[in-house]
Amino acid sequence: MNGELLRTTEVPALLGGEPVRATPLPVAYDGSGRIFGPEEEDAVRDVLRRGTLTRWGGTAVDDLERAWAERLGVPHALAVSSGTAALHVALAALDLAPGSEVVTTPVTDMGTVIAILQANLVPVFADVSPETGMLTCETVAAAMTARTGAILPVHLFGRCADTAALRQLADEHGVFLVEDASQAHFSFDREGYAGTHGHLSCFSLQQSKVVSCGEGGIVVAEGRFHERAELIQNKGWLRGRQGDRAYPVVGLNYRMPELSAAVALCQLRRATEIIARRRRSYAVVVEALRDEPGPVITAERPGERASWWALCVRWPELADEPELAAAVEKSLRADGVPFSPGYIGTSPLYLSAALQRRGTEGRHGLPWTLHPEPPVYRRGDCPHAERFLKESFVMNWNEGITPDDAADIARALARALPAARAFTASSRPAGTRR
Ligand SMILES: Cc1ncc(COP(=O)(O)O)c(C=O)c1O
Incomplete structure (x- = not known):
């Protein structure tokens, strides 16, 4: 032009x-x-013809997990029912002390914050870069305390957050890094793909995302966290891999259905x-x-x-x-x-009604009641984010x-x-x- x-x-x-x-x-x-075309239609029809809509006995969820891991160059990927579920599973897999702080950004989808709260962890909001709207090592370091258990940056709008440097910061402080790469499927910079630096990393496959199946999510986890994440999203039991139902942990049912995986797999190929x-x-x-x-x-x-x-x-x-x-x-x-x-919206998430009155879905006040000095979220906390x-x-x-x-x-x-x-x-x- x-x-x-x-x-x-x-x-x-x-x-x-x-x-x-x-x-x-x-x-x-x-x-x-x-683009949802004939490939997606055929894949959905195949699942229906086989008659197995759950991943147990099906192939689509397994295939999606393998293909996602291969494309990112990581050993495993775990398909779940949404990006929010992926983040909840990832944070629960860390097994942090209840009431531990998670340093995150106030410029994100509410799903990021919901996951922290549902894992009984307390969100602490660090300011963002005025240019990128994303966390920086400096803003995160300034928000960390002795109670920090994890750092949760978001790759915003498809760009790469500085997660390689944030991983270094996390390692130096003995805390965990969980990446929210919901918006940045296969975005990369000189340090590698978004979603490959965290102890765990999460993706959303919701309607607007690059790879979509309407609603869905992916967790990518290092070593021991992968197995714990698998258990947590499957009610605490690995069907077919653990003979008896020992239930080593209590989990949720966040499993991805075969029909969703069939669509997501076609999308991944595109x-x-x-x-x-x-x-x-x-x-x-x-x-x-x-x-x-x-x-x-x-x-x-x-x-x-x-x-x-x-x-x-x-x-x-x-x-x-x-x-x-x-x-x-x-x-x-x-x-x-x-x-x-x-x-x-035009206000950061810490000014949302729920965080202002510290209300999750009930009146119990969790997770803030688990913290000896819970943060009070005030206008002006993150001036760059507000601007x-x-x-x-x-x-x-x-x-x-x-x-x-x-x-x-x-x-x-x-x-x-x-x-x-x-x-x-x-x-x-x-x-x-x-
Ligand atoms: C950055 C970010 N985090 C978390 C989520 C939550 O994902 P979902 O809507 O799949 O639960 C989204 C989705 O919009 C997102 O963009």
């Missing part, structure tokens, strides 16, 4: 002009944008194509806005290859101008380019977004802030100024 197109003088849609998009982008939660398509269109946006003043697009470091899960764009000036931020959102929507403000969420807009990315769609997205992004400024100025009563 050339810069002239972006510096257009035409009237933006927000001010009554033509929208950039006449037709919807394939980003809605209705299956559009995802992952190279899915990632290439996502990357190709994403690059169009990055390239188009490279020399534009204004929006900052999340981009890769040298040597990094992100399997883009979402497009995150920031306008740093919006953090202090909520009215302008609301107008930017309106401009993008008016142009048919539906970005959401922030990521999972990051106020200045960011996110759109789910997928392989159905073509390079032409991406060019439209870039155009809408380029004109959003000028349009928003004109809009807010025109909606102020005459004679008032900022």
Whole structure:
């Protein structure tokens, strides 16, 4: 795309002009944008014909686990029912003292935090890098205490968190690293694949993820943690491998069904194509806005290859101008380019109602009651995270977004802030100024 197109003088849609998009982008939660084709249909039919829908006696879950491990170059992978389940299993497999602290990010899906709480561990939120929105060694080190049991970074939007360095930090302090690579299937940097540095690492296979089966998850674990994770997701018993039901641990039923695994396996075989398509269109946006003043697009470091899960764009000036931020959102929507403000909202998770009143699913107050001095979560705890969420807009990315769609997205992004400024100025009563 050339810069002239972006510096257009035409009237933006927000001010009554033509929208950039006449037709919807394939980003809605209705299956559009995802490739589920004849291979998936055949695989599901095969499972049904065999008549075994549980992994016991079936082959799809076993095949998925083998193929996932092979692709990542790790000894094992364990398929479970969701990303949240994967994280819960991983944290439970660590067998930490109840009430131990887990240092994590406030810029993530609630599933990350739910898993910590359900494992009877206490989330401690470290601040993020103002540029990447991800944890850094410095912010994590500042949040660690004598009660820290684990560090849980998130590979955000498909990029790689600095997990090799975080593993070193974890080892130096004798704590564990659990990676949340839900959004970064097969993303890699010079240190290797996302999800290969943790004592355990987790992936979500939910609808929007690179490899999807609607709902599902994967745990990748080192040595002894793999066997414990297997037990925990299978009610504490390894069918076919332990003669009697000795139940060495109490587990949950987080097993992945054969039908889901059959779809996920086809998706995994397409992952190279899915990632290439996502990357190709994403690059169009990055390239188009490279020399534009204004929006900052999340981009890769040298040597990094992100399997883009979402497009995150920031306008740093919006953090202090909520009215302008609301107008930017309106401009993008008016142009048919539906970005959401922030990521999972414009506030970090520690300000969510549940964490503010320290309420899990009941009134028992766990896990905070297990901690002698439970953290109080306050506005201002992670200033960079709070700013990051106020200045960011996110759109789910997928392989159905073509390079032409991406060019439209870039155009809408380029004109959003000028349009928003004109809009807010025109909606102020005459004679008032900022
Ligand atoms: C970073 C992150 N962690 C955890 C989860 C939870 O995964 P699931 O929705 O499969 O339970 C998600 C999914 O959206 C996620 O993006």
